[in-house]
Amino acid sequence: MRDLIVFGEDFGGLPSSTQHIITRLNPQRRILWVNSIGLRRPRLSASDMKRAYSKLFSKNTNKGSMATKVDSIPSNMEVISLKTLPAPKFAWERKLAKSWMASQLAPTLERLEFNNPILWTSLPTAADLCGHINESSVVYYCGDDFGALAGVDHKTVIQHENKLTDKANLILTASEAMQQRFPACKTQLLRHGVDYERFSTPVPRADDLPTGKPIAGFYGSLSNWLDYDLINQTAKAMPDWNFVFIGQNELGYNPFVELDNIHLLGPRPHHQLPSYCQHWDVSLLPFILNEQIKACSPLKLMEYVACGTPVITTRFPALKPFEDQVNVVNDSRQLIDCLSCYQSLTPCQSRSVENESWQQRSQFVDWLLELL
Structure with a gap:
């Protein structure tokens, strides 16, 4: 059973469908959860500055200070935060963000002895990492229409999503409307569940x-x-x-x-x-x-x-x-x-x-x- 690298929201907050699904996978599957890498650039607001500070200066694993607030991390999961440029737009920004994230991931993947893991991302902004972390397959879980989602840099995120669509081996969508936007040959409807x-x-x-x-x-x-x-x-x-x-x-x-x-x-x-x-x-x-x-x-x-x-x-x-x-x-x-x-x-x-x-x-x- 292959290991899984998951790019999702910040773990431990109000759970998204990604968190509901991933935390219930077979406990024999080891999971590295990467907290949100962002869907828009920070703005000059108190809330954005506070969040940016937390991302830049928190310890990056669930052994650090951030995770002391989280009591629901499964035993087969490790949670990390990466320092990056949120929603990079220009080619040089994207290249820098990719290299920065990959260099932070490498020692963790080596320590965990992840070999040929599956890369699962619920965030289009992880697209540039495809092919750069020794993953064996790429899964894109599309739970939202990022072209219309509030609080997102729409044009930038759609550019990332287009690349991710090309790179993904499997695309999962939460609704039929979103399913129709992707190639039928590799897209599967995955309706939401309920606790x-x-x-x-x-x-x-x-x-x-x-x-x-x-x-x-x-x-x-x-x-x-x-x-x-x-x-x-x-x-x-x-x-x-x-x-x-x-x-x-x-x-x-x-x-x-x-x-x-x-x-x-x-x-x-x-x-x-x-x-x-x-x-x-x-x-x-x-x-x-x-x-x-x-x-x-x-x-x-x-x-x-x-x-x-x-x-x-x-x-x-x-x-x-x-x-x-x-x-x-x-x-x-x-x-x-x-x-x-x-x-x-x-x-x-x-x-x-x-x-x-x-x-x-x-x-x-x-x-x-x-x-x-």
Whole structure:
């Protein structure tokens, strides 16, 4: 069973689909996880400068200071951070970034005695490393449409993705829309899974959920893919409902009107989310149908379904397998009508995703990797 070098997000934060899949692979497969090498250049902001400082001056392995915050690293995995130029654009920058990363990887790969490993990247910006770290095969896991993803240097990242598409032996995509962008001969659909046991097993109610009114809730980043006008209009019209939002505000400003029934709780660890979504009355997916949402398959959709509470959502392509379980609205009037009769809404059938676990997705990936 070949070893795996994985380029993904920073390990230990809110888990992406990459982290869900990789941590459940066969424990006999040794894994070197490389924390995020970036999808855009840093900006002159406090958050970007803090992150850049952390990347430049932290110790580079999970034996160092960064990993003391992470208690979920599997025994077959080592986590490292590389110093690099995020999202290099020009040829000289790309050459420098490639050489810098390869030189940092070399001693770790030698120490771990990785021979002919598989290179798995969920970030197009690892493309220039292909063929330079003695990998035997390249897997590109495309979980997002990087040409539309917020917070990304789109033109630069697409240039990297085009190279990665040529170099990859296997391309995995999270949605059919993304699958159509790549060569059919080496592209495989890998739909998202769900941590069914975590989200379907009853847990106590979170202490900071508001009381006294029904709750419509959402968790996830507050970014430009949410329909804030829809929420603001609905919250104004329904003061007898609480609207709860859990997640990092990535906008830099508060997109909601100041109302007593809109509650921004901030981010919460992934394992705590069931204590919220199991206890609100309706789960919301109030997306704007932009290019990113057209291609995406949000993890929270299947997690909401596993919880079993009714889901009210705007329409987007990834809803198709769940159309008979969710309640689709097109505007604030329809959302208000749904909330007004929420006790008679179509509930989600939790057991419908029981056989869609991340463990099953990982077993399929293990099989694919052995074919390379």
